[in-house]
Amino acid sequence: MPSRTIGRNRGAILSQYYNRTLQLRMRRQSRPSLRDLPHSSRPSLRGYRVESDFSETDSRAESVRRQALVSNLQKLSVSDRVRMLRTMPLSMADKRQSSVSLVLPEDPLPSSGQIRVTSAQVLCHRRRPGSYCTACVLVTAHSLQLWQVALKRVGGRFGTGVLSYFLFLKTLLFFNLFLFLVTGLFLVLPQAVHPPPAVHPPPAVHPPPAVHPPQAVHAPQTPQLPQGPASFSGLELLTGGGYFSDSVMYYGYYSDTTLNRDCDNNGSLPSPGGWRGLDCARQGLSYSMPLAYFFTIGTAFFITCIILVFSMSRSFGQSFRVEQSTSLLAMKAFCSWDFKVVKTSSVALMSENIGTQLRELLADVTRNHANQTAGQRLWRLLVHGLAWTVCSGSTVACALAVHYLAQHMHAVRVLQARGEGGAGGVAADPLLSEARLLALPVGVSLINLLLPGLFNAAGWMEEYDSPSVRNSVAIARNLMLKVSLLSVLCFHWLGREATSGLQCWESFVGQELYRFLLMDFLFTLLDTLLGEFLWRLFSEKVLKKSRRPVFDIARNVLELIYGQTLAWLGVLFTPLLPGVQIIKLLLLFYIKMSSVMLNCQAPRKPYRASKMTTVFITLLCFPSFLGASVCVTYTMWSIAPSRACGPFRGLSTMMQAGRLWVEQLRDANPHLTWLATAHSYLVENPLFLFVAAGVFLIIIYFNSQVVGGQRKVIALLQEQIKNEGEDKKFLIRQLQNTHAKKRDAPARRSQQDSAC
Amino acid sequence: MHFCDGKITQLEWVTSKQRLPMNSSKPIRTALSFPEKRSYGELALLHGRYRELAPHLVPLDYTNNPDIKLPLSLLVSMPELKENPFRDRIVQTFSEDGQGDLSFNDFVDMFSALCESSSRELKTRYAFKIYDFNRDNLICKEDLEKTINKLTKGELTPEEVTLVCDKAIEEADLDGDSKLSFADFENMISKAPDFLSTFHVRI
DSSP: OHHHHHHHHHHHHHHHHHHHHHHHHHHHOOOOOGGGTTTSOOHHHHHHHHHHHHTSSOHHHHHHHHHHHHHHHHTSOHHHHHHHHHHSOOOHHHHHHHHHTSOOOSOOOOOOSOOOOOHHHHHSTTOOTTHHHHHHHHHHHHHTSTTHHHHHHHHHHHOHHHHHHHHHHHHHHHHHHHHHHHHIIIIIHHHHHSOOOTTSOOOOOSSSSSOOOGGGGGOTTSOOOOOOOOOOOTHHHHHSOGGGTTSTTSGGGSOSSEEESSOSOOOSSOOTTSOSOHHHHHHSOEEEHHHHHHHHHHHHHHHHHHHHHHHHHHHHHHHOOSSOOOOHHHHHHHHOOOTTOOOHHHHHHHHHHHHHHHHHHHHHHHSOOOOOOHHHHHHHHHHHHHHHHHHHHHHHHHHHHHHHHHHHHHHHHHHHHHHHHHHTSOOOOHHHHHHHTTHHHHHHHHHHHHHHHHHHHHHHTSOOSSHHHHHHHHHHHHHHHHHHHHHHHHIIIIIIITTTTOTTHHHHHHHHHHHHHHHHHHHHHHHIIIIIIIHHHIIIIISOOOOOOBOOHHHHHHHHHHHHHHHHHHTTTOTTHHHHHHHHHHHHHHHHHHHHHHHOBOOOSOOOHHHHHHHHHHHIIIIIIIHHHHHHHHHHHHSOOOSSSSTTTTSSSTHHHHHHHHHHHHHHOGGGHHHHHHHHHHTSOHHHHHHHHHHHHHHHHHHHHHHHHHHHHHHHHHHHHHHHHHHHHHHHHHHHHHHHHHHHHHHHHHHHHHHO | OOOTTOOOSOEEOSOSSSOOOSSOSSOOEEOOOOOOTTHHHHHHHHHHHHHHHOTTTSOSOOTTOOOOOBOHHHHTTSHHHHTOTTHHHHHHHHSSSSSSOBOHHHHHHHHHHTSTTSOHHHHHHHHHHHHOTTOSSSBOHHHHHHHHHHHHTTOSOHHHHHHHHHHHHHHHOSSSSSSBOHHHHHHHHHTOTTHHHHSOOOO
16 A cells, blocks of 8 residues: 555655754753643654654754753753753663763762762762761661562562552551551650649540449539549450540540640649649640640641542542543553563453453444434333432432431430449449440441442342443442441531530540540451452352452442541540551451452452542541531530540530630730631631632632633544544555656656657 | 663773772772662662672673663563563663663663653653554554563463553543653643552662
8 A cells, every 4th residue: 555655754854854853943942940840842842852763863953862861951940950960761871971962060079089970969969978888778778668568479460450459558547647647746745744633523435334324424523433544354455445434545535735744733632724833834745635635636636638638639639631532442452461460360351351341332333323212211211210329329328327326325324323323333344234235336237247248139139231320329428338337427416416414425426436436446356357358268169169359449448538537537535546447447458468469369350440439538628527627626616625634624615725825825925816706716716718629719710710721622622633543544546646757757758769 | 760860871980899988099989879878879780780680791890881781581570571562672672773782881870760760751761762662653453462461371261352452542642643642642642640659660
């Protein structure tokens, strides 16, 4: 075909064109802005990149190119130069030669015998003499990168999808580590070093002995039997009560005074508010616990929010594409092979999967979408409606069940407390009453375990247009379940427990959250054991099939998000909860890793890893973190802290701590009145929040309009490219005709000559 | 791996086994083009892997710039590449002579291009070269047929393979010459967010 031969020469023609115009373009080029490099095509440098394929044999053109590159690089600053050279796909010989002709940067190297100019010295422009010994340290440091080998094994066997679950777990671990460090350093450590005096009436948080009837709350000075820590029975690890209830783990332990050193007047009398005792504070190091608590929690949440929003936007930026892709087959052919997979059986499976997917895509692309009859469409709608009814109905039923169970347990507790208060301390069986505390967490975890199975069953009978729609629907149903359960529980805790008159409700809520976290972990273990290990044994021995269970990525990730929400909810009430979560995540990693390796097989359905990672990070940010921070903010803003325990006792709300501090600053130093007024306008006034939200909405609208405009431009440009392709075909045909005519013309003339 | 933005030219190590001395008369300079310090450790790792392919050929000491190249057959026996259907093409793309003999520089080039944090442009560039079997800077129908056969290893019948290739080129070819130039390829890859994560070899 003529177009093919011309196609090859066309490459040479194009390259010559680039060569000739390169100098021209270079002269017209102003200082390049480095930010645009990956996205736009700056002719002089893009020309360099593309040409390096075409004109490899033209040495003169190469020297011209190199000169162009060097002169371009000379215009840039050193760090820009480094970045430019790094992103260029040249061989290092080229880069070295270019950099040698560049001016060396300012940092001189340590003088030793031979100083040779290599590209490293240009590019690593901040070398220091001490780098020699850091080299050997870093060889060892590299091998300590967390879980590198295990992740490689999982990726090699199961591919990117299952790997993304473990990477998500690692991310959560780092979030919790950060929280744990912050709360540990600023809250736990100071309080552990200065334990509150024992004369304090112990914050009784559960029914067994010495609980005060509600009326006695207003007399904190009433001498009670100082209850030392109960003896350690194993049940404490599960319930978080007993031995742990009066420890640094819970809110109730924290003092509301200013912790001082070298001070006689050490707050042996609990001064509500903690604002008296300033004279003592001036003598030694003082550390105001209420302020520390307030600001630590606030700052930790703020920083977590910023980190989450950044990672979400970065992940979104990587996976969002302005234009919906239509080239599915080509993308499948070039992008579906996962280069990480190294195990033979997995590779065979992947080939099989890709073959099946290509076949399905081909069928999709070539078949005519026959219009379904009205009857078929109605039937499909009916089936969908039924499935959704079943799912939402079961969700609502479970939420109501949890609500009533919580109410019932609360009533039982109150009854028990009243019964004991009245009878004067005849204790019911403490183990039974402690175990009764576990009823609610066990119930909720059971629901979380069983209901997704029901949703899967409902999903089987439906038929969807594509597997990604099926995936999204499954995730949505699961999410709906968890959100409704958590909102019922939050309503119960913050609405009912907080106002029930329980003496130290924050510690109680903290204990509840600890129990929920623990039960969630235990049930995940149970699910791993039953769902994966036993199922594999069953299917191998009894059913005699070699099909192993598939690792359900979406469900496991949602479990992780649920656990993290609990941890975030609980940080205010239990500052050590991130530590518990860290231990849980570490154990979960190893257990899931071994279970996956032993029991599961790679997923058969195509899994769009980057899109799913974006979805999961978004879910972590939006329902999970937002919900937790809304609850915490609501607690700090509106709910009255308990009067007998904790750092905020005596204040009307926790926010009042900040308010009082600002007022105190203003009283102490009249120059800081602006701070107080700023505080009252910005923080107290909701108008500021409305204005900020309005600004965000405007920015979002603006960006979405820009994206719409870009889509239109892309469509127009594609049409233009198509038209130019047609033009080229037309011109090639014209050229061929002209050549043919020229060939025939002398032949005809020679014929005529010979004829004459 | 975080070293992959650059490539090295000559490795001037004293030795990887000895403790690197503080006051060395011989300057230890690695021509690494990454200012991040942890690249030293990763380079040590790569050198170890390169060496274990042929311990009698590859020296520990690179101060005299030895010119050692390992042949294709040794390189495709690496566990990371052994099962990859494109292993021959990958190694050939990064070799200077196109026959598949890699020096240590080329070896590091290869793993830096294939690693996690190398840029999208770099990966697209090398993916195009890998999939271009006849090295004419265009992915024509034969190249695509070879790619699909290697991917599916005989799962599809020849008619299906031909049909898939036709449809794929129809979808991705923008200027209508029924071949994929680099611009077409890049445009198609830019719409595939998974490309970065799948075109990645962990070492």
